[in-house]
Amino acid sequence: MKYARIRHQGQIHEVIVEADNAVRLADGRLLDEHEVEWLPPATGNMFALGLNYADHAAELAFKAPTEPLAFIKAPNSYTGHNQVTWRPDGVTYMHYECELVAVIGKPARNVKREDALDYLAGYTLCNDYAIRDYLENYYRPNLRVKNRDATTPVGPWIVDTADVPDPSKLTLRTWVNGELKQEGTTADMIFDIPYLIEYFSSFMTLQPGDMIATGTPEGLADVVPGDEVVVEVEGVGRLVNRIVSEAEFFANRARV
Known part of the structure; x- marks a missing residue:
């Protein structure tokens, strides 16, 4: 089963996603x-992992961490499927990161x-x-690197755990303007999802709606206004986003 949040005619609805990604409202309408x-x-809060894929750490010439390198992303940084993200004026390198996200369901x-x-x-x-441009240290990411408004597309939906029997064997892919740029597997995670839940919950209470973004494999590239970026996790979904300029965004x- 897939569960989503959508806005239609100014109203927010929690819906079940049906065949061909259609959604059904509470009144029975199929959209x-x-x-x-x-x-x-x-x-909820997003707890994100840095350098959690062995190939990505090697790509950046870093040693694999011995403890999770975690940082928090604010909800204002989230945006949805088929929405836009902006590239700040004057920066030299902005890249995507395709990530599997675990969503907490109970305290x-x-x-x-x-x-x-x-x-x-x-x-x-x-x-x-x-x-x-603002990454001073991979072990302590600067807030300006990861927490700008609408710079973390999330979605399109949540897939039941029962429909993803083994999250440690999923393929991740990223396309930019239709060209495959990134491909990896969750098998290369240094710290898997059960480990991360045990780790975070050992010193804090995770709440329903909190998310754990589990890191990205190697294969990063710069993106610019006009680019369409598609990230996909096998068995979970496909998330589309378009880059615009700071002025356009x-x-x-x-005007909204």
């Missing part, structure tokens, strides 16, 4: 995916690894754009 505005399917505190997946509502995916926001 095509292009008739709705897709919203991030969860809105989780001091969870053991063997029980960890029981605390999930399901899985989604994100594109964790990074503004590399904020001019459109002012």
